[in-house]
Amino acid sequence: MTETTTPRLRPPAPAGLSEQARQFLDAETPFTSHEPPDDPLDTEGWLRYVEAANEALLQVLSERLPTALPELERERRTINGVPTFVLRPGHVPDEADTPLFLDIHGGALVLGGGEACAVTATGAALMRKAITWAVDYRMPPLHPYPAALNDCLAVYRAALKERPPERIVVSGGSAGGNLAAALLLRARDEGLPMPAVLVLLTPEVDLTESGDSFRTNLGIDHQLGSLIEVNRLYADGHDLSHPYLSPLFAELAGLPPTYLQTGTRDLFLSNTVRMHRKLRAAGVEAELHVGEAMPHGGFGGNTPEDLELAAELHGFIERHL
Amino acid sequence: MTETTTPRLRPPAPAGLSEQARQFLDAETPFTSHEPPDDPLDTEGWLRYVEAANEALLQVLSERLPTALPELERERRTINGVPTFVLRPGHVPDEADTPLFLDIHGGALVLGGGEACAVTATGAALMRKAITWAVDYRMPPLHPYPAALNDCLAVYRAALKERPPERIVVSGGSAGGNLAAALLLRARDEGLPMPAVLVLLTPEVDLTESGDSFRTNLGIDHQLGSLIEVNRLYADGHDLSHPYLSPLFAELAGLPPTYLQTGTRDLFLSNTVRMHRKLRAAGVEAELHVGEAMPHGGFGGNTPEDLELAAELHGFIERHL
Numbered sequence: 001m002t003e004t005t006t007p008r009l010r011p012p013a014p015a016g017l018s019e020q021a022r023q024f025l026d027a028e029t030p031f032t033s034h035e036p037p038d039d040p041l042d043t044e045g046w047l048r049y050v051e052a053a054n055e056a057l058l059q060v061l062s063e064r065l066p067t068a069l070p071e072l073e074r075e076r077r078t079i080n081g082v083p084t085f086v087l088r089p090g091h092v093p094d095e096a097d098t099p100l101f102l103d104i105h106g107g108a109l110v111l112g113g114g115e116a117c118a119v120t121a122t123g124a125a126l127m128r129k130a131i132t133w134a135v136d137y138r139m140p141p142l143h144p145y146p147a148a149l150n151d152c153l154a155v156y157r158a159a160l161k162e163r164p165p166e167r168i169v170v171s172g173g174s175a176g177g178n179l180a181a182a183l184l185l186r187a188r189d190e191g192l193p194m195p196a197v198l199v200l201l202t203p204e205v206d207l208t209e210s211g212d213s214f215r216t217n218l219g220i221d222h223q224l225g226s227l228i229e230v231n232r233l234y235a236d237g238h239d240l241s242h243p244y245l246s247p248l249f250a251e252l253a254g255l256p257p258t259y260l261q262t263g264t265r266d267l268f269l270s271n272t273v274r275m276h277r278k279l280r281a282a283g284v285e286a287e288l289h290v291g292e293a294m295p296h297g298g299f300g301g302n303t304p305e306d307l308e309l310a311a312e313l314h315g316f317i318e319r320h321l
Numbered sequence: 322m323t324e325t326t327t328p329r330l331r332p333p334a335p336a337g338l339s340e341q342a343r344q345f346l347d348a349e350t351p352f353t354s355h356e357p358p359d360d361p362l363d364t365e366g367w368l369r370y371v372e373a374a375n376e377a378l379l380q381v382l383s384e385r386l387p388t389a390l391p392e393l394e395r396e397r398r399t400i401n402g403v404p405t406f407v408l409r410p411g412h413v414p415d416e417a418d419t420p421l422f423l424d425i426h427g428g429a430l431v432l433g434g435g436e437a438c439a440v441t442a443t444g445a446a447l448m449r450k451a452i453t454w455a456v457d458y459r460m461p462p463l464h465p466y467p468a469a470l471n472d473c474l475a476v477y478r479a480a481l482k483e484r485p486p487e488r489i490v491v492s493g494g495s496a497g498g499n500l501a502a503a504l505l506l507r508a509r510d511e512g513l514p515m516p517a518v519l520v521l522l523t524p525e526v527d528l529t530e531s532g533d534s535f536r537t538n539l540g541i542d543h544q545l546g547s548l549i550e551v552n553r554l555y556a557d558g559h560d561l562s563h564p565y566l567s568p569l570f571a572e573l574a575g576l577p578p579t580y581l582q583t584g585t586r587d588l589f590l591s592n593t594v595r596m597h598r599k600l601r602a603a604g605v606e607a608e609l610h611v612g613e614a615m616p617h618g619g620f621g622g623n624t625p626e627d628l629e630l631a632a633e634l635h636g637f638i639e640r641h642l
Contacts, residue, residue: 011536016595212585212614215332220537264533264594269585273611274337280610281629288609289601290594293533308602 010220014293020303025265025293028222036110040233046110046141053111061119064301070126074118076136080154085118085134087125099130099321100163102195104152104183106174106297108227109204109234110139123301127310130169133159137179144236149244152183153190160192168195169317174268174297177203181247181275184255194256197320199313201261202268202296203275205248207231207240211270221267224296248275252282259287259316261309263294287316331541335614341624346586346614349543357431361554367431367462374432382440385622391447395439397457401475406439406455408446420451420642421484423516425473425504427495427618429548430525430555431460444622448631451490454480458500465557470565473504474511481513489516490638495589495618498524502568502596505576515577518641520634522582523589523617524596526569528552528561532591542588545617569596573603580608580637582630584615608637 013025034053037045071090076083088094103121105112112120113136121134137151159168172180177200184198209228218225235245243250248271258279262272272288279286289312291298291305298306334343355374358366392411397404409415424442426433433441434457442455458472480489493501498521505519530549539546556566564571569592579600583593593609600607610633612619612626619627 011533014531014533014536014591016531210335210337212332212335215335216538216541216586264590265537270335270613273585274613276611277613277629280633288611290597290609290611292591292595292598308598312601 010222017293017299018304021293021299021305024299024303025222025295036230038229040141040229043141046233050110050139050141054107054114054116057107057111058116058119061116061123065119065123066126069122072122072126074122076118079133080158082151082154083136084155085121085132085136087118087121087132087134089126089128092129092131094131097163097167099128099196099317100159100168101125101128101130101132102152102156102159102168102170102180102183103132103134104137104170104172104176104179105134106172106176106204108230109148109175109178110141110230112175113137113139124171127314140230140233140236145234145238145245148179148234149182149186152179153186156183156187157192165193166196167321169197169199169321170195171197171199171201172203173201175204177201178205178207178245178247181205181250181255182244185243185247185250185252188254194254196256197317198256198258199317200258200272200275202263202266202272203247203260204268205271205275206246207235208246211268211274213267213270217265217267217269221265221295224267248278252279252284255279255282255284257285257287257316257320259289259313261289261291261313263291263296263298265293265295267296289313331543338614338620339625342614342620342626345620345624346543346616357551359550361462361550364462367554371431371460371462375428375435375437378428378432379437379440382437382444386440386444387447390443393443393447395443397439400454401479403472403475404457405476406442406453406457408439408442408453408455410447410449413450413452415452418484418488420449420517421480421489422446422449422451422453423473423477423480423489423491423501423504424453424455425458425491425493425497425500426455427493427497427525428460429551430469430496430499431462431551433496434458434460445492448635461551461554461557466555466559466566469500469555470503470507473500474507477504477508478513486514487517488642490518490520490642491516492518492520492522493524494522496525498522499526499528499566499568502526502571502576503565506564506568506571506573509575515575517577518638519577519579520638521579521593521596523584523587523593524568524581525589526592526596527567528556529567532589532595534588534591538586538588538590542586542616545588569599573600573605576600576603576605578606578608578637578641580610580634582610582612582634584612584617584619586614586616588617610634 013022073088075086117136125132138147276288334346394409396407426438438457446453458469597609
């Protein structure tokens with residue numbers, strides 16, 4: 001359009017937010033200093049980028065954990081050939097009907113592996129009356145699509161041997177939301193049963209980035225910019241709009257009850273609301289929750305706004321397990 | 322924040338929308354040529370503005386109606402002293418348990434009265450298996466707060482004499498959402514029973530305009546800019562943040578199941594998602610639906626996207642009546 005308005009400033013945090021959320025929103029993002037290489041074939045450069053960005057990520061994630069960690073059993077186990085962190089809070093019994101969460105980490109499909117995977121999962125695992133399996137799936141530059149998806153599916157198959165499907169939750173945020181949705185599409189297509197619940201937190205369900213918020217929230221969301229170059233690295237020549245790469249474009253009938261969460265400043269706002277509408281149109285029970293002024297990934301996890309949404313998610317899962 | 326980015330252009334409609342929705346989004350809004358007077362005391366100027374803007378509004382609304390109107394009984398009746406349009410589609414029986422919709426029109430609390438009220442309600446009434454009462458409430462400049470709210474309450478009291486509350490739906494869009502919510506707060510506070518459902522379509526629940534989308538979506542939503550001057554005219558010296566003027570700031574416990582709808586480009590996106598969160602936090606059953614790239618008020622009412630959301634609303638009401 002030719003209509004020009006005021007320059008696209010990121011406005012200050014609105015006054016209605018908590019003090020903590022406002023501080024988070026008005027701060028600079030910690031990841032801006034690491035830039036991926038321009039050349040997708042520069043494998044060494046990508047590996048250096050991943051290492052440096054992961055270190056910064058791990059630092060941020062570690063700071064978000066409670067200083068006095070409650071008792072948590074943590075084990076790195078190889079499940080169906082895939083390295084997985086198994087996490088169990090001290091108060092959760094290790095019994096045959098204890099719910100099992102498959103937790104698929106975010107990180108733009110290149111970051112968040114290894115120790116970052118375990119630390120991401122720890123915060124969530126501590127809030128659950130469940131055992132968490134955090135899948136440390138393979139990623140580019142060494143392992144592009146479909147390695148990550150194959151790993152998630154292998155671990156889901158193992159979960160189905162440990163629990164009836166109605167005691168399993170599959171959960172993913174950001175890139176993990178891409179894999180969580182794609183995993184269930186593949187599981188459905190291969191005749192596997194669906195879990196009780198699918199959780200999609202600001203999910204990267206469209207690697208083509210065709211949603212409106214990729215433009216309207218660019219610069220407004222200070223956590224995230226376009227990931228299209230990384231998406232191409234992940235896709236490794238496959239069509240970005242293939243349903244297993246962009247689950248938004250899949251036939252979604254048959255997916256389990258789904259909880260979706262995003263924020264008004266989220267670069268993935270359109271991803272999330274479009275997925276919600278498509279799930280509803282396919283007859284899937286799907287619930288949408290949107291945080292005011294919330295950027296991609298929330299306000300750091302510990303603000304009243306984050307915790308209120310975590311309670312909402314907890315309630316949704318309780319109603320469906 | 323000091324961060325500057327690209328100029329705030331309204332981006333072209335995303336390709337994922339229907340052709341009709343994209344045409345609506347890329348067109349200019351029809352209301353830009355009418356500007357309210359600067360002086361709130363210029364009553365004659367306001368009356369001239371209201372007349373001219375209403376004429377333009379009526380034109381647009383009339384064009385949105387089906388060319389071959391299905392049979393519809395329409396009567397202008399004075400209910401408890403308040404002029405009200407009573408609308409009944411030909412296929413809907415006039416029986417004691419036929420659901421009754423209280424329809425509260427939008428128009429920034431100054432527009433949309435008279436014939437525009439009837440025409441707005443006609444489109445919705447035709448989609449309902451119900452009788453619609455469209456309240457032609459009084460407005461500024463001659464009748465500021467609390468005239469409109471008093472009118473709505475008077476009609477709601479009359480509705481409670483015609484139907485058990487569980488056969489009544491209260492529905493409002495934009496400014497009508499303000500009045501619909503405020504009406505139920507007053508009804509609750511005065512000990513009246515709640516209806517089966519409250520419908521809030523992109524509701525103006527915060528006359529102080531404190532939500533983030535009043536800045537982030539300014540210029541992105543081509544249907545609406547700040548209404549703060551009109552809000553002051555309506556408030557007539559009352560505090561804009563009083564719960565009966567800005568229901569977002571009310572204690573919301575006790576409200577009935579509520580359907581909320583907005584769009585990612587909506588200037589009232591924050592109004593809607595904040596109201597949803599506050600309703601949920603107050604223990605009210607509330608469901609949120611967000612249209613991709615949808616501006617304030619939708620894409621004109623007849624696009625696949627509008628109709629899909631209308632079906633969603635219909636389903637919500639059916640489940641609760």
